[in-house]
Amino acid sequence: MHDIPAALGDPVRQQTLTAMYREHHGWLHGWLRKKLGCSQQAADLAHDAFIRVLMLSEPQHIQEPRAFLATTAGRLLIDGARRRRIEKAYLQALAIQSEDAGVPDPAAIHVALQALERIAEMLTGLPAKAREAFLLSRLDGLTYSEIALRLNVSPSSVKNYISSALVHCYHSLHAADPLS
Template sequence: MPQSNTVEVLYQNHHSWLTGWLRRKLGCPQSAADLAQDTFMRLLTARETPTLAEPRAFLTVVAKRVLFNHYRRQDLERAYLQALAEIPEQVVPSEEERAIILQTLMELDQLLDGLPCPVKRAFLLAQIDGLSHADIGARLGISVATVKRHLTKAALRCYFAL
């Protein structure tokens, strides 16, 4: 069965159930509807949809990943808004700049997902804070050689993501 037909059948047979499941998790019908759509969009953009013996179990796994990303996005947005609240009013970015920065932060978070925490921290200290290798090593309590390995690992992740 072609992929689009499989996703179409999944959508027709299980969309209402999935939306209800997400509504119980989130307590918000609008967010549940959005995340149900995101779940099916993820299936549509997947390379291949497997033949499913338990479609609801499969949808639950995919929806949990979408839900996890939703919570991460909310956490990132809260942290960004908190950081904005702490900077002087004269350097606060415009609404358009805020949206661009937030989108960039979300993309960066997704890009670095899966890397060990020390690798992420070293990368962010170098790229955002502009610290030298020696300063990063001192801050994280690691050698300069380890900092270089961490930065290489993060740079390779970014390069291959492109």
């Protein structure tokens, strides 16, 4: 599931991670519990935040651990909300479609949700207009001129937005799978 950094056996790294966990896990869990109102969700998110710290190549360079952990946990909250919105939209689309064609296979639903989640991850970090132009082009099938009207920009700007989105997706794919 997660690729563990090769330097995990480094004693300085282990000491840094252990100290950070001891000093800040309780605080992070409490902070998340107040935000979420659920101790179990808070525990899961705190765990995921520390997994992200574990994945860093040099966690000893974190200057402000609580700020880093809060930012990481906040991003995880946003990722979770985005995932739930994608799942809800997909399930609504399936409900509309299933009225005509029957209920789809649960495995197919799972695969489609994973693909949608991966697409959402790939588009993270893109400027809003580039992301919107890309989605309007790829999902809605709009032409560059139609997108330009919606975004109140020129068609050449739309072309640049979509080009940058494609490059961003390409780099995102190759960062996730360096062998491809």
